[in-house]
Amino acid sequence: MYDFNYQKPAAIDDAVKALGSDPEAKALAGGMTFIPVLKQRLAKPSTVVDLAGLGLSGIRREGNALVIKAMTTHREVANSKDVADAIPALAHLASHIGDRQVRYRGTMGGSLANNDPSACYPSAVLALGATIRTTRREIAADDYFQGMFTTALEPDELIVEVSFPIPEKAAYEKFPNPASRYAMVGVFVAKTAGGVRLAVTGAGNNGVFRHTAMEQALSASFSPDAIRDVKTPEGDMNSDIHASAAYRAHLVGVMARRAVAACG
Amino acid sequence: MNDTTLPHIVKGGIGASPKRVEDRRFLSGRGHYTDDINRPGQTYAVFKRSDVAHGVIRSIDTSAARAMPGVVAIFTGDDIAKAGIGGVPCGWQIHSKDGSPMVEPPHPVLAQGKVRYVGDAVAMVIAETVDQAKDAAEALVIDIDPLPAVSNMIAATAEGAALVHDDAKGNVCFDWHIGDKDAVDAAFAKAHKVATIDLVNNRLVPNPIEPRAAIGDFDQSTGEHTLYTTSQNPHVIRLLMGAFVLQIPEHKLRVVAPDVGGGFGAKIFHYIEEAAVTWAAAQVNRPVKWTCERSESFITDAHGRDHITHAELALAEDGAFLGLRVKTMANLGAYLSTFAPSVPTYLSATLLAGVYTTPAIYSEVKAIFTNTVPVDAYRGAGRPETTFLLERLVDVAAKTMGMDRVAIRRRNFIPADAYPYQTPVALQYDSGNHEATLARCMELADWSGFEARRAESAKRGKLRGIGMSTYLEACGIAPSAVAGALGARAGLYEVANVKVHPTGSVTLYTGTHSHGQGHETTFAQLVADQLGVPFEQVEIVHGDTSKIPFGMGTYGSRSLAVGGSAIVKAVDKIIAKSKKIAAHLMEASVDDIEFKDGKFTVAGTDKSKAFGEIALTAYVPHNYPHEELEPGLDETAFYDPKNFTFPGGCHICEVEVDPDTGVVNLLNFTAVDDIGRVINPMIVHGQVHGGVAQGIGQALLEHAVYDETGQLLSGSLMDYTMPRADNLVNIHVGTESTMCTHNPLGAKGVGEVGAIGSPPAVINAVVDALRDYGVTHIDMPATPQKIWSIINAATPRMAAE
Numbered sequence A: 001m002y003d004f005n006y007q008k009p010a011a012i013d014d015a016v017k018a019l020g021s022d023p024e025a026k027a028l029a030g031g032m033t034f035i036p037v038l039k040q041r042l043a044k045p046s047t048v049v050d051l052a053g054l055g056l057s058g059i060r061r062e063g064n065a066l067v068i069k070a071m072t073t074h075r076e077v078a079n080s081k082d083v084a085d086a087i088p089a090l091a092h093l094a095s096h097i098g099d100r101q102v103r104y105r106g107t108m109g110g111s112l113a114n115n116d117p118s119a120c121y122p123s124a125v126l127a128l129g130a131t132i133r134t135t136r137r138e139i140a141a142d143d144y145f146q147g148m149f150t151t152a153l154e155p156d157e158l159i160v161e162v163s164f165p166i167p168e169k170a171a172y173e174k175f176p177n178p179a180s181r182y183a184m185v186g187v188f189v190a191k192t193a194g195g196v197r198l199a200v201t202g203a204g205n206n207g208v209f210r211h212t213a214m215e216q217a218l219s220a221s222f223s224p225d226a227i228r229d230v231k232t233p234e235g236d237m238n239s240d241i242h243a244s245a246a247y248r249a250h251l252v253g254v255m256a257r258r259a260v261a262a263c264g
Numbered sequence B: 001m002n003d004t005t006l007p008h009i010v011k012g013g014i015g016a017s018p019k020r021v022e023d024r025r026f027l028s029g030r031g032h033y034t035d036d037i038n039r040p041g042q043t044y045a046v047f048k049r050s051d052v053a054h055g056v057i058r059s060i061d062t063s064a065a066r067a068m069p070g071v072v073a074i075f076t077g078d079d080i081a082k083a084g085i086g087g088v089p090c091g092w093q094i095h096s097k098d099g100s101p102m103v104e105p106p107h108p109v110l111a112q113g114k115v116r117y118v119g120d121a122v123a124m125v126i127a128e129t130v131d132q133a134k135d136a137a138e139a140l141v142i143d144i145d146p147l148p149a150v151s152n153m154i155a156a157t158a159e160g161a162a163l164v165h166d167d168a169k170g171n172v173c174f175d176w177h178i179g180d181k182d183a184v185d186a187a188f189a190k191a192h193k194v195a196t197i198d199l200v201n202n203r204l205v206p207n208p209i210e211p212r213a214a215i216g217d218f219d220q221s222t223g224e225h226t227l228y229t230t231s232q233n234p235h236v237i238r239l240l241m242g243a244f245v246l247q248i249p250e251h252k253l254r255v256v257a258p259d260v261g262g263g264f265g266a267k268i269f270h271y272i273e274e275a276a277v278t279w280a281a282a283q284v285n286r287p288v289k290w291t292c293e294r295s296e297s298f299i300t301d302a303h304g305r306d307h308i309t310h311a312e313l314a315l316a317e318d319g320a321f322l323g324l325r326v327k328t329m330a331n332l333g334a335y336l337s338t339f340a341p342s343v344p345t346y347l348s349a350t351l352l353a354g355v356y357t358t359p360a361i362y363s364e365v366k367a368i369f370t371n372t373v374p375v376d377a378y379r380g381a382g383r384p385e386t387t388f389l390l391e392r393l394v395d396v397a398a399k400t401m402g403m404d405r406v407a408i409r410r411r412n413f414i415p416a417d418a419y420p421y422q423t424p425v426a427l428q429y430d431s432g433n434h435e436a437t438l439a440r441c442m443e444l445a446d447w448s449g450f451e452a453r454r455a456e457s458a459k460r461g462k463l464r465g466i467g468m469s470t471y472l473e474a475c476g477i478a479p480s481a482v483a484g485a486l487g488a489r490a491g492l493y494e495v496a497n498v499k500v501h502p503t504g505s506v507t508l509y510t511g512t513h514s515h516g517q518g519h520e521t522t523f524a525q526l527v528a529d530q531l532g533v534p535f536e537q538v539e540i541v542h543g544d545t546s547k548i549p550f551g552m553g554t555y556g557s558r559s560l561a562v563g564g565s566a567i568v569k570a571v572d573k574i575i576a577k578s579k580k581i582a583a584h585l586m587e588a589s590v591d592d593i594e595f596k597d598g599k600f601t602v603a604g605t606d607k608s609k610a611f612g613e614i615a616l617t618a619y620v621p622h623n624y625p626h627e628e629l630e631p632g633l634d635e636t637a638f639y640d641p642k643n644f645t646f647p648g649g650c651h652i653c654e655v656e657v658d659p660d661t662g663v664v665n666l667l668n669f670t671a672v673d674d675i676g677r678v679i680n681p682m683i684v685h686g687q688v689h690g691g692v693a694q695g696i697g698q699a700l701l702e703h704a705v706y707d708e709t710g711q712l713l714s715g716s717l718m719d720y721t722m723p724r725a726d727n728l729v730n731i732h733v734g735t736e737s738t739m740c741t742h743n744p745l746g747a748k749g750v751g752e753v754g755a756i757g758s759p760p761a762v763i764n765a766v767v768d769a770l771r772d773y774g775v776t777h778i779d780m781p782a783t784p785q786k787i788w789s790i791i792n793a794a795t796p797r798m799a800a801e
């Protein structure tokens, strides 16, 4: 990696200042994405601002919502009793991210800020209609994800926490990429007071997306059979050596039916 | 015959399973690998590599880079040429059908004139730190004119294809054949039916856990060069690099291969980086260290497999195999790696008889240059390729004939009483019993209960399949005279030096190299058993040309069959000399001395001397037959094998396919192998487990994919699917051994059987699972996408029926 300055501020304001005063500065959370990028010399930040000293971990209930702070690791989400009680599908999702080492280090904030098109959390955030609370504002999930590796975040804006409304029921089904084990196709479905929401990650050529045709079908009848004939346009799908667009489109259907079935 | 043990078992001797001695340091993080070595004053090398697959080097401007902080030196192909340094040599020469030698283009240490694959080294930057070397490498101004690239064999052999090497017309390195074409044509003329198959043996990236590394060191005062390297065969590297590349005589060149974290073939070959650091260390008068990174390994470690084959089997009405015709194209990559030409030819086509009595065989092999990483031996080296094509073809033949897959195999097996058996493709098998391994494997895998299990799966909407492979391979390479006649440029004997110390403990210096095989345990068991000394009192040393007299290293499952035989020979010399000393001490005739369980006795008396007493006498020769014997107890033996050895066996795999997703789930894997003498059953099981894991990796997961411009798409572990624990099942392993008849241990070799026997068993099971979908073949890897495509394509037709 290239040389860089390292800062570990103790207050959120200081972190924001450090990032705002230098366009080449970059935040570091669990480092599971960022450090490999540094090691391969694909990024050359002037300063790395470590968020580990900001006290940004923790999970709490807030009325009918579950609030998870940005630096909470995947392992903490996977093992949390609060998460298991409120949104077990989210704990299940977290327990299937990467491997044990990745789950010990990787964070929810890092995953959402990065918005990898095959990451798991974006589908949960979008399907549950969560709200991203940042150092500046609150962003609705529907406004937050803006295509592959692109979000509504400004360069000096940090995710502080994410608030998940607790659904009636929800489930996540993931078809892992055989090599990377990221989601080749991941479907998160949630039945909420406000209706059914179904988000797909890994498959789309523009990142995570809501499958509105399936949502409509499931709103009429929440059962796997209701979406059996709902097509996913191949033209919207990603394609690589592991899965063609046609195969991905097919898997979206299979994973969606399995997710609905898993809701019980 | 079942696993047998020599009659006198000492604790930890042959047949026992003591825990691996080497694991204490490996599991506690105390292994000592090349990258753990740091020499005083060491510098660091980084290789600047081509990022285009094919191009003309117009210029390399090093001036800015040279001015960067910490830079010690920068070398390019021009410097190498000026220094008169040769290319890295190829160790095996093949002749084409017309008698002409293979096209053997130079493989310069740093690219000269042209780059030929993504990863080809263009410059070497040496600096005080790795990061400084990387910074300077980025500051090199390199002007390469891209040329059209040929990234696969179809492109390389197309009309008007770009030439990787100008003197290899049509990109053909050689066009070779073996067998009797006329006899095969005659067999096909009278065939009742012909089974055919077209297949690809998928290209693989070896990926040992430890990436390659090399440190060059030069002692100005003595003029001695030392290379520390991640090698399976330090003496071979010394020979190739010293004699052919750098012209350093052996007595001034030491090659050390310390602990090596997995080789699988990829660490046999002499790589350009080894020569570069050795040479550069003398230029800069400081040690030069290079450690490969994982992404660099993907584009520089020799890849494996990559064959395209068309094969036809002529069948008689009763299912007898009458003749086999095979046409293969083998990808060599951009340059000839050390043993590349031997893999698709003598290590492959000579095994086309397999375990069958096919009387006529003819095989043609065209070896092709492409703009890809060089391809060479990878665990199994040629035998997995042949086994896959043969065992798939036999399943296709069963289908063609409407015969049962087991019945057609049994119909054609070489009977146990036909050994020794001369095949029509040069080899003479010494021993085997294919019915024994088949029967035991079928029993362990509950073959006969399969259809009931398939019906149960069907109830759950799943497609269950079972497949087998009854294979045979050749190990213990090789009788030097035979290897030489076939094109090897080296002898292939092995060497052991047994040093008995004055108090009776033993150090064994072996010319083989252990990089995961457990030699420090197995060989100690062997010596303990033969000399009757405790296992703990035997130390194994390997991997250093300054300590070991000579050796050809470890590959082709040769360590026990060839290296072990050298050990037995050296131990025999120790025993013979000891008997003379014992005879002197006990005032008896040497003919009356018997040696058993570590004791020398005079036949028919109660006189005896312990082995330790003899050793002490040899080194404190106060009462000693000086006129007849030299003091000391230290013997060296060179063993040249009389024949190859022929392990074989039966592998059975059971899978379940999820038709919704195309995922193939392994349910059961059973391997019953005939590997000859088993020294340590636990290590044998471990070797089979590892081999099968790699075979399953090839069958279901791994694939090195290039795009048409020559970029490696599966160039990292994020895209290249290495097998992981949850891809596997518990592998049931049994042995059902016949002894090798021509080496003193009866050992055949176990290092590669797992990787050789397993891939066709897996694919035969997958094809069987899809039996209702009209498929007769699926190329490896059988990925979910591929399986789903087959099911998806067939579904409308099936629905219509």
Ligand SMILES: Cc1cc2nc3c(=O)[nH]c(=O)nc-3n(C[C@H](O)[C@H](O)[C@H](O)COP(=O)(O)OP(=O)(O)OC[C@H]3O[C@@H](n4cnc5c(N)ncnc54)[C@H](O)[C@@H]3O)c2cc1C
Residues within 6 Å of the ligand: A026, A027, A028, A029, A030, A031, A032, A033, A034, A035, A051, A070, A071, A096, A097, A098, A099, A102, A105, A106, A107, A108, A109, A110, A111, A113, A114, A116, A118, A119, A120, A121, A153, A157, A158, A159, A160, A180, A181, A182, A183
């Ligand atoms: C082997 C492996 C397997 C993986 N498998 C999966 C998988 O199956 N599913 C999956 O979803 N993910 C997977 N991941 C990714 C993993 O979840 C990472 O944790 C995640 O992508 C990044 O989180 P991090 O905390 O490590 O962030 P970092 O790598 O530290 O940062 C990532 C980016 O986010 C920015 N950032 C971090 N925190 C904040 C914040 N609070 N506010 C604003 N910006 C911020 C950083 O500046 C950086 O640009 C895998 C990773 C690896 C290495």
